[in-house]
Every structure is written in structure tokens, then in C-alpha cells.
Amino acid sequence: MQVDIPQVLFKNRHLGRPATIDEYMAGGGYEALRATIGQRTPAEVLQLVLDADLRGRGGAGFPAGRKWQGIPADHVGTRYVVINTDEMEPGTFKDRILVNVDPHLVIEGIILCAYAVGACEGVFFIRPSYEGDARLIEQETQVARERGLLGKNILGTEFCFDVHVHRSAGRYICGEASAQIKAISGLRPNPRKGGPRTSVKGLWDCPTIVNNLETLANLPGIVRNGPAWFKSLARSETGSGTKLYSVSGQVARPGCYELPIGVTIREIIFEHAGGMPPGKTFKTVIPGGASTPYLPEALLDLEMDFDPMKKAGQRFGTASLMVFDKDTCLVGATLSLMEFFARESCGWCTPCREGIPYVRELLRRIESGEGTEEHIAMLQEMLPVLDLAYCAFAPGAAEPLRGLLTHFMDEVLAHVTEKRCPFGNPPPHVRGKACGTRPPQFGPTPCPEDQCPI
Known part of the structure; x- marks a missing residue:
């Protein structure tokens, strides 16, 4: 890696272990918190984030400060911060790495957010396969409490805030903010639209800020060094x-x-x-x-x-x-992604519940050599249908397909004209149907639904 590229989030990166609280503090850690609580008003911290133009790092890119402004100024009562560490999208693993690099950078960012929005409790929402990260955060938040940086009367002030870890049930849809609120509440985690924003009515019907973990990890640097530095x-x-x-x-x-x-x-x-x-x-x-x-x-x-x-x-x-x-079949790659999206749909609306499996089946036929040009036309017709879904899940699932049909149509057509995968991939497996990948012990008949090894 080039030495002239500033490392802010990975400043304390060590091989094979997270930075300790002492290592973090030796490099300026918790200085932003000490210079803020009792020294700055919450509105001043909010203005720093607005001026820095910090946009959400979880996917949507919505400005963090504008999201915080959504909390009603006249609300009296509990406010929450939810730290979104669900990270179940294939190919995305930045949050897992960040927690293991510098957990106290994350913790300080969470506390600064809570101070700015007047929250008294935080929920660290994390995917179940990140159990090591969950235990690390539980361990290091306890260290922060013992140092007077978290819990009651932080740094001897009247500000009180604590955070606990909530392990997800393990569904991709839980990464969406309103669905995440429902998941924490023990409700069916389908997204909510048309009602009040989570910043107005979120967890337990109280104002709730949901931010991605990486987003909040930027706060100590912004508060300590200023918006101009961050933009530079x-x-x-x-x-x-x-x-x-x-x-x-x-x-x-x-x-x-x-x-x-x-x-x-x-x-x-x-x-x-x-x-x-x-x-x-x-x-x-x-x-x-x-x-x-x-x-x-x-x-x-x-x-x-x-x-x-x-x-x-x-x-x-x-x-x-x-x-x-060049040796990768993009029809097969897109089919693999559609398998994931079909499995992870919450099933709330028809375009998503029925549309994604339909796209998956069309791709399966094309990849296996059974496809026709009519099937390609049907895929094209499905793109605007998926955009009609209740939330952003199905439109997002459609994006790889959109890219395939826009930039690699020749590859799709080759599957149809050659009646096979031109990259030599075996026919894709379908549960309950014969496939070329099942082990010999399953015999020449289709794999049983409850014994399929794929």
C-alpha cells in the first residue's frame, strides 16, 4: 500500500489482533470525546458532521447529519442509537475488519453520535456469524465503562449512555433500517414505508438513529480535526x-x-x-x-x-x-446472486417474493442450455417489475441482472445459441431434480428434498 495515503480508520491496524484501549488513546483516542462532553453543545457536534458532509457508509449514502436532524427537537423522553453491523451482502466485509482493527474507534464514534442526538442507549446490531466481533465489542465496552468513558456520568458529567450487543437472527433484510428496528423489537422484520421515519418513531416507538458502523467510526476524526480536514x-x-x-x-x-x-x-x-x-x-x-x-x-x-x-x-x-x-461465466455468477436474493426476501410484496425466484428460474434455464431468446426477453421485462417492489431489496437484486443484460448480452446469447454454458459450467443444481453434481450414493434419481447435498 502507498505510504502517502492517510490511514484514519486503519491507523491502529495490527497483524492478527485488535488495538487495545491504551494503544488507541496513545494515538489521540477519546480526545474528541473529552473535548466534547461538557465543552460543546450537541448542536455544535451536529453542525460539525453537517459541515464535514459525512455520508452513510452502509450503502445508501444518506448524509449522517441530515438523518440526525430528523429527531423532533421537542421530543421529551428516550432516544436510541442503533449501530448497523448486519453486513450480510455478499462481497462486503469491511465492518468485520474494522471492529477487529480498532474497536475503541468504533465505540468513541458511537458515544459521540449519542451525545449529538441526545440518546441514552445504544444497540449494536450484528450478524450472528460475526460472533467473534460481538464478543470483542462486549469485552471492550466493559473496558470503556471501567475507564469512565461509557455508562453513567461519562467523564464525570451528567451525560449517561450505554450500549449493548444484539445478535441478529441472520437475515439479509434485517440490514434495512426499519426492518432492523422490528427485528430488535421481536417483530417480523419486513421494511416499513409510508409511516414516520425511524428518527421520529423507531425502537419502542421512540426516536432512533440507525447508522452503519463505518459511518460512526469517522466521527472522532471529524470532531478532533474539523470538517475541512475530513473533506481534504x-x-x-x-x-x-x-x-x-x-x-x-x-x-x-x-x-x-x-x-x-x-x-x-x-x-x-x-x-x-x-x-x-x-x-x-x-x-x-x-x-x-x-x-x-x-x-x-x-x-x-x-x-x-x-x-x-x-x-x-x-x-x-x-x-x-x-x-x-474472462474465464468466469457471468450468467452463472448472476444466477448465484439471485439464489441469495430469492432466499433472503422477506416475502412481504409480490414483485420481490415471486419476481426474484422467477428471474432465478429463467437464468437457470439459460445457464443449463434450455434457454431461448424468449427467456431473455422475459428477463428484460422483469427489470421494471422488480422496481415496483415495496422496498429497495428487489430493485437492488435486479442490478446485477441489469448489468448483465446491458453490457454482456453477447454472453447471454451464446448460452442460447450453443444450448450450453460456453464456459463449460455443469448444469446448475435444482433441489429435487437431477443434477450432474450429486454424489453417487444418491443414485440416478433426483436428490431427495431433505437429503440434497448442494
Whole structure:
């Protein structure tokens, strides 16, 4: 990694272990908190975040300060902060890395947010497979309490705030803010639309701020160094700060990299992630997580920033890049993503509940050599249908398909004309139907539904 690239979130990165509270404090940790509680008003902290133009790092990119402004100023009573660490989108793993690098950076950011919005309790919502991270946060929040940084009368002031860990039931839909509120409350986690925002009526019907973990981890730097400093970290004119980029797939050095907002996709892949593995040639990349479209090679010099990506018909998303080489079948890759989205739908509305499995079946037929040009036309017809879904889940699921049909139609047509996968992939497996991948012990008949090994 280049030495001239500032490391803010990964400043205390150590190989194989998280930074301790003493290591964090030696580098200026908790200085922002000490300079804030009893020294600044909550409104002043909010203004710092607004001036810094901190946008959400969880996918939507909504300005954090504007979200905080949504809490009614005249509300008397409990307010909550929910830290969204669900991170169940394929290819996205930045939050897991960040917690394991510097847990107290995260904790300080949470406390600063709570102070700014007047919250007395925080819920650290985390996916169940991140059990190690959950235990680490529980351990380090206890360390913070013992140092007087969390709990009652923080730093000897009247400000009281504490946070506890809530382990998710393990569904992708729980990452959506209103669904997450319901999940914590023990309700069916389908999204809520048309009613009051969560900042007005959230957890237990109280004002609740839901922010991604990486978003809140930026607060100590902003409060300590100022909005101008934060904006100067970006390379693009419209950007602010650095960003954690998850890079996976066909690259020499997959991993999580802290780089400026506005860095080009080409630089991320071919410089920091080491380029393609030996013998591999670049084909495409999904730049912002599984719910963003394939990006063609012609757009590799696009700046990774919310506005430039949007202007180019792409989405910044979680800035999680999945790289594909020339030997990868994109029909098969899209089918794999649709399998995930079909499984994770909450089933609340028809376009999502019925539409995504329908798309999955059409892709399965094309990938297995059973597809026709009529099936391709049906896929194209489904794109606007998925956009009619109740929440953003199905439109997000449609993005890889949209990218496939826009930039790689020749590959889709090759499956139809050759009546097989031109990349040599075996026919995709379907439960209860014969497949070329089932073990011999299942015999020549279709795999039983309750014994299918795939």
C-alpha cells in the first residue's frame, strides 16, 4: 500500500489482533470525546458532521447529519442509537475488519453520535456469524465503562449512555433500517414505508438513529480535526473522507483497504489489490456490493464516489468490489446472486417474493442450455417489475441482472445459441431434480428434498 495515503480508520491496524484501549488513546483516542462532553453543545457536534458532509457508509449514502436532524427537537423522553453491523451482502466485509482493527474507534464514534442526538442507549446490531466481533465489542465496552468513558456520568458529567450487543437472527433484510428496528423489537422484520421515519418513531416507538458502523467510526476524526480536514482526505470534488473498500474475487491481494473517496476503480484493483492473478484477464467488476450492476472495463477510471458513480449509471453502495476474469461465466455468477436474493426476501410484496425466484428460474434455464431468446426477453421485462417492489431489496437484486443484460448480452446469447454454458459450467443444481453434481450414493434419481447435498 502507498505510504502517502492517510490511514484514519486503519491507523491502529495490527497483524492478527485488535488495538487495545491504551494503544488507541496513545494515538489521540477519546480526545474528541473529552473535548466534547461538557465543552460543546450537541448542536455544535451536529453542525460539525453537517459541515464535514459525512455520508452513510452502509450503502445508501444518506448524509449522517441530515438523518440526525430528523429527531423532533421537542421530543421529551428516550432516544436510541442503533449501530448497523448486519453486513450480510455478499462481497462486503469491511465492518468485520474494522471492529477487529480498532474497536475503541468504533465505540468513541458511537458515544459521540449519542451525545449529538441526545440518546441514552445504544444497540449494536450484528450478524450472528460475526460472533467473534460481538464478543470483542462486549469485552471492550466493559473496558470503556471501567475507564469512565461509557455508562453513567461519562467523564464525570451528567451525560449517561450505554450500549449493548444484539445478535441478529441472520437475515439479509434485517440490514434495512426499519426492518432492523422490528427485528430488535421481536417483530417480523419486513421494511416499513409510508409511516414516520425511524428518527421520529423507531425502537419502542421512540426516536432512533440507525447508522452503519463505518459511518460512526469517522466521527472522532471529524470532531478532533474539523470538517475541512475530513473533506481534504477525498480526491474527488464531491467527496469527503476516506472509505473502506472490500476487494474479493479474481485479484492477487484480496482484502480490505482504506483509500480516499474518489480513488479510481482501476487503482483499487490493479495497484492496491495487486491486479489479476497470473494467467487471468480482467472482464468486469461489481463495484459496490452484490446489489450493484456489473461495470464494464471502459469505466475502470471512474471515481469511487457517490455522485460520479450515479452519473455513470452505477452505484457506490458499500464500495465492495467483486472482480471477475474472462474465464468466469457471468450468467452463472448472476444466477448465484439471485439464489441469495430469492432466499433472503422477506416475502412481504409480490414483485420481490415471486419476481426474484422467477428471474432465478429463467437464468437457470439459460445457464443449463434450455434457454431461448424468449427467456431473455422475459428477463428484460422483469427489470421494471422488480422496481415496483415495496422496498429497495428487489430493485437492488435486479442490478446485477441489469448489468448483465446491458453490457454482456453477447454472453447471454451464446448460452442460447450453443444450448450450453460456453464456459463449460455443469448444469446448475435444482433441489429435487437431477443434477450432474450429486454424489453417487444418491443414485440416478433426483436428490431427495431433505437429503440434497448442494
